[in-house]
Amino acid sequence: MGIRVATPEDSQAIAEIYEPIVRDTPISFELDVPSAAQMRERITVTLQTLPWLVSEDEHGAVNGYAYASRHRERPAYQWVVDTTAYVRADARGQGIGKGLYGELKAVLVDLGYFQAFAGIALPNAASVALHESVGFTPIGVYRDVGFKLGHWRDVGWWQCALRSAGTPEGAPRPFNSWSAEALT
Structure with missing residues (x-):
């Protein structure tokens, strides 16, 4: 397994991983499956400020992805992010999510x-297990917050301290100033 920074050219593979999750499950609260073009735009916009990583199998095919997004808009939240990870259905249970989260963190x-x-639509034992295995702890539940596939859905929230709390030395650096050579 190799992990690298996503590129706009990964948009088709990412859209294919995400499509059945949106279409067939309550895991994502999106109601319409995003196209590869929409994913390309999301990747491009995200990479300006925050990381979006992909995992590749031994044949170079994208088998998972993880990214960060802004947690909230107010300036005091600028040192906090939300995270998301998805793994291709045939590649789940192989440590890909853990690897992606290790690099992302x-x-x-x-x-x-x-x-x-991390917000997790409940129930979702696999996602809960992944997040807890990489250091996230449960902090609460939004009850009946999303309506999908004919039912109201809860979202559990998990938190992971990336470093000990202290006084920030400035605003976080934008991802587009970061060197991809730092990936292990």
Whole structure:
């Protein structure tokens, strides 16, 4: 398994991983499956400020991805991110999610972030297990917050301290100033 920074050219593979999750499950609260062009735009915009990583199998095919997004808009939240990870259906249970999260967290620390959050549509035992295995702890549940596939859905929230709380030395650096050679 290799992990690298996503490129716009990964948009088709990422869209294919995400499509059945949006279409067939309550895991994502999106109602319409995004196209490869929409994914390309999301990747391009995200990479200006935050990391988006992909995992590749032994044949070079994208088998998972993870990225960070802004947690909230107010300036005091600037050292905090939300995180997301998805793994291709035939590649789940092989440590890909753990590998992606390990790299993502390291990049976020290097950029200057302090906390990461993950919202998980419940129930989702596999996602809960993944997040807890990489250091996230449960902090609460939003009850009946999303309506999808004919039912109201809860979202659990998990938090991971990326570094000990302290006074930030400045705003986090934008990802587009980060060197991809730092990936292990």
